[in-house]
Amino acid sequence: MNDTLLLIGRSLRNTMREPLTVLPNIAISVFFLFVYNSGLSSVAELPGFQGTYLGFILPVAIVSAAVGGAGLAGQTLIKDIDNGYFTKLLLTPTRRLSVIWGPMIASAIVLTAQVVLVMLIALALGLKVAAGPAGFALVVVLAFLWGMAFAGYAAFMALKTKNAAAAQAATFAFFPLIFLSYTFVPKEYVTAGWLKVAATINPTTYVFESMRSLLNTGWDGTALAVGFAVTFGFATLTGIMALWAARGATKLS
Amino acid sequence: MSRPEEADRSITAEALRRDFGELHAVDGVDLEIPGGQIFGFLGPNGAGKSTLVKILTTILNATSGRATVAGFDVARQGGRVREAIGVALQDVGLDPLMTARELLMLQAELFGTSRDEARKTAERLLVTVGLDDVDPKKRAGAYSGGMKRRLDLALALVHDPRVLFLDEPTTGLDPASRAAIWEEVRRLNDDLGMTIFLTTQYLEEADRLADQVAIINRGKIVAQGTPEELKRQVGDEVVELQFDSSADAERAHDALAPVAPNRQRSNRQLRLYFGRAAENVPELVRTLDGAGIRLQGLTIEQPSLDDVFLRVTGEALEHEIGEGAEDVEADAEVRS
Numbered sequence: 001m002n003d004t005l006l007l008i009g010r011s012l013r014n015t016m017r018e019p020l021t022v023l024p025n026i027a028i029s030v031f032f033l034f035v036y037n038s039g040l041s042s043v044a045e046l047p048g049f050q051g052t053y054l055g056f057i058l059p060v061a062i063v064s065a066a067v068g069g070a071g072l073a074g075q076t077l078i079k080d081i082d083n084g085y086f087t088k089l090l091l092t093p094t095r096r097l098s099v100i101w102g103p104m105i106a107s108a109i110v111l112t113a114q115v116v117l118v119m120l121i122a123l124a125l126g127l128k129v130a131a132g133p134a135g136f137a138l139v140v141v142l143a144f145l146w147g148m149a150f151a152g153y154a155a156f157m158a159l160k161t162k163n164a165a166a167a168q169a170a171t172f173a174f175f176p177l178i179f180l181s182y183t184f185v186p187k188e189y190v191t192a193g194w195l196k197v198a199a200t201i202n203p204t205t206y207v208f209e210s211m212r213s214l215l216n217t218g219w220d221g222t223a224l225a226v227g228f229a230v231t232f233g234f235a236t237l238t239g240i241m242a243l244w245a246a247r248g249a250t251k252l253s
Numbered sequence: 254m255s256r257p258e259e260a261d262r263s264i265t266a267e268a269l270r271r272d273f274g275e276l277h278a279v280d281g282v283d284l285e286i287p288g289g290q291i292f293g294f295l296g297p298n299g300a301g302k303s304t305l306v307k308i309l310t311t312i313l314n315a316t317s318g319r320a321t322v323a324g325f326d327v328a329r330q331g332g333r334v335r336e337a338i339g340v341a342l343q344d345v346g347l348d349p350l351m352t353a354r355e356l357l358m359l360q361a362e363l364f365g366t367s368r369d370e371a372r373k374t375a376e377r378l379l380v381t382v383g384l385d386d387v388d389p390k391k392r393a394g395a396y397s398g399g400m401k402r403r404l405d406l407a408l409a410l411v412h413d414p415r416v417l418f419l420d421e422p423t424t425g426l427d428p429a430s431r432a433a434i435w436e437e438v439r440r441l442n443d444d445l446g447m448t449i450f451l452t453t454q455y456l457e458e459a460d461r462l463a464d465q466v467a468i469i470n471r472g473k474i475v476a477q478g479t480p481e482e483l484k485r486q487v488g489d490e491v492v493e494l495q496f497d498s499s500a501d502a503e504r505a506h507d508a509l510a511p512v513a514p515n516r517q518r519s520n521r522q523l524r525l526y527f528g529r530a531a532e533n534v535p536e537l538v539r540t541l542d543g544a545g546i547r548l549q550g551l552t553i554e555q556p557s558l559d560d561v562f563l564r565v566t567g568e569a570l571e572h573e574i575g576e577g578a579e580d581v582e583a584d585a586e587v588r589s
Contacts, residue, residue: 006362014350080348088346088408090312092363093336 003094007102008109011076015110021075022110025068029118032061036184037125043185051130051216058122059211060183062115062143063204067178069111070150071171074158076103081162100159100246104151108144115143127215135214138224145231146207150174152238159245181205206230261324262288262415262448264309269318271304278304280472281318286450286465288415291442293463293480294452295558297566301472302452303343306420309450310340323415336364339414343421343452345405349394353384353404356393357411364412371411378407383433399430406434410441416448417441423458431458438462456558466558470566484556487564488515488526492534494541495550496521508544512536517563521549524560 015021036057044053077100080086089099119127119136129136150171157170180198182190182205190196199205210227213220266284270277279301286292296302307313309322311331320327323337347356354375361371379385382403387396393404402422409417419438423431439462441447453459459466460480467477476483492513496502499521506518512533513525527533530553541548 003363006359010348010351010355010359013355014348017350083349084342084344084346085348086346087312087342088360089363091310091335091338091340091346092360093332093365094363 004098004101004105007089007094007098008106011103011106012109014076015072015106021072022069022114025065025111026114026117028068029061029065029114030121032064033058033118033122033125036060040184043189046185046189048188049186051212052127054122054125054127055130055215056186056212057184058119058127058215059139059208060178061118061122062139062211063146063178063207064175065114065118066111066143066147067150067171067174069114070107070147071154071168072110073104073107073151074154074167074171075164076107077155077158078162078164078167081158082164096246097243100155100242104148104155104242107151107154108147111147112140112144115140115147129214130216130218131214135219139211139214142207142211142227142231145228145235149231149235149238152235152242156238156241156245159242159248177202177204181208183208203230203234262446263324264292264320264322264416264448264450266305266309266320267318269305269308269320270316271301271308271313272316277472279308279315282469282472282474284320284467284474286448288448289442289446290464291438291449291451291462293459293466294450294469295454295456295459295466295562296452296469297454300469302469303420305469306340306342306418306450306452310338310418311335336412337415339409339412339417341402341405341409341417341419341422343424345401347393347396347401347404347408350392352389352392353379353387353396353407354389356404357407360408361411366412374411378410381410382407382437399426402426402430402434406437413445414447416450419449419451421452421454424454435462456562460558468562468565475565476561480558483558483561487556487560489528489556490526490530491554491556491560492525492527492530492537493550493552493554494523494525494537494548496523497547497549501546504544505541505546505548508540508546509537512540517560519563526556526560 037054040057041053043049044051044056077086080089086099090096119139131138153174154167154171158167161167161170180195181202182199187196187199190199206226207230210223213223264284264286266282269279269282271279282305294302294305304313308315309320309327311327311334314328322334325333325337327334351359357375357378358368358371361374362368366374376385384400384403384407387400393401396404406419406422409419422438423434426434435458438449438451442449451459451462463480465478466480466483467474469475476486494505496505502518502521502523505523506516509516509523509525513527515526517524525533525537534551534553538548
């Protein structure tokens with residue numbers, strides 16, 4: 001465990017030394033929050049809409065921060081492979097998993113900090129969290145897990161391709177998932193059949209719904225259970241993919 | 254610091270082989286290196302040196318065969334091997350965003366050292382490799398090539414390894430940095446009894462540092478012994494003749510066959526191997542004069558590992574021989 005902590009610390013310190021690796025991602029999330037909240041807030045006046053539009057659109061900004069921030073894990077691994085430091089770490093008695101887990105967990109911590117920042121901005125804009133401080137904390141936990149899921153995917157792509165551009169492109173490929181869902185209006189107002197099908201099979205939908213329940217309507221056991229199950233399932237899947245890729249990458253070929 | 258007399262510091266390999274598709278990068282290598290030696294592993298680019306180092310340091314699997322380092326099997330006891338060895342690969346492995354102290358401390362802690370101890374180790378090694386006067390805030394990415402190489406060597410030493418692998422540690426360095434690395438390698442071996450496995454393209458490096466030398470070519474070990482033993486194989490003394498052109502050198506090569514059966518041509522030079530060189534010089538000069546070949550220069554010297562390399566591989570190391578290395582011809586009459 002100690003070697004994992006050491007490598008998490010190293011990745012976090014490096015991130016602070018290169019703030020430009022995270023600032024654009026924060027800017028995009030805040031951009032989503034301001035633009036959609038001010039441009040589409042009249043959606044909240046539709047009959048049957050519960051809560052505020054700020055509470056409805058905030059999960060979009062959070063998930064966007066999580067997906068973008070997760071790419072950091074892949075970037076760190078690729079930089080390490082390129083500059084030979086990955087091999088240097090493999091030549092220590094450090095467990096192979098720690099070499100992969102260090103950047104993955106560090107990336108999830110960084111994106112959690114971004115999520116908290118975005119949520120604090122939302123509070124400053126007048127957000128009232130329906131489920132209270134515990135609900136606020138659960139949204140952060142969901143974002144962390146969702147980030148870990150994407151960090152696993154980013155690590156998998158980095159270790160398989162060993163190519164920075166390919167890994168970055170693979171991460172961006174997941175951005176459409178944010179929009180193939182009930183992103184801007186509740187599902188009752190979506191008429192396109194294809195979008196309903198896409199939203200139903202898109203795991204992001206269930207993350208949005210669980211976060212929205214906490215922010216806008218209060219404690220909803222079903223939405224939370226589904227949201228956490230989907231997040232855990234996705235994180236487990238990508239975690240296994242990353243470990244599988246790591247087994248191959250920790251021996252040179 | 255006491256020598257780890259009781260600890261195994263040997264390196265062995267039996268029929269070690271690594272294939273990359275059709276290419277046999279390492280092709281049936283056998284090694285028996287006792288602890289406490291500096292072992293020079295000599296060969297041109299692509300001969301299989303780095304592949305062998307990667308297998309012995311556990312980061313590459315062998316296709317077949319067996320190897321042990323410090324008494325542990327590299328395939329089955331990789332963790333134990335890594336605890337016992339220090340490695341500085343040909344391509345340095347540094348995180349460019351970290352400072353030298355941070356890199357050294359992290360490396361020491363990953364080897365299980367406490368934070369306080371890691372700090373002391375970092376300071377000690379910075380002095381050892383001559384980087385203690387560098388701005389502590391300077392990140393490794395801003396270091397020169399020589400400084401990076403020295404920092405990489407320091408990283409390999411944080412846990413006082415029993416066996417140290419140095420893969421072409423001085424390639425691309427200026428003469429001063431090269432001399433500093435040589436001095437440090439010699440000190441580590443003398444003071445700590447560390448076994449040092451050193452791959453190099455530089456004959457002079459192997460000659461000056463190594464107790465034993467192996468020459469690898471196309472994945473196979475083609476000669477092995479002390480530098481002196483290897484040099485004796487080609488003769489006790491060498492007469493080097495220089496000519497105006499490679500055509501003259503070739504004519505001289507043919508003309509001198511009866512006088513010097515043991516000879517090699519390299520571009521505009523001819524190297525002739527004798528038991529006692531001086532006795533043969535008058536006859537050499539007469540023969541060349543008789544054939545109308547103008548001699549530009551003549552020197553008598555001791556054989557070098559270059560001569561050994563040329564004899565056993567039929568090729569010269571390009572940077573040592575200089576221009577026209579591809580023009581080198583190993584004489585078929587050189588005794589085997």
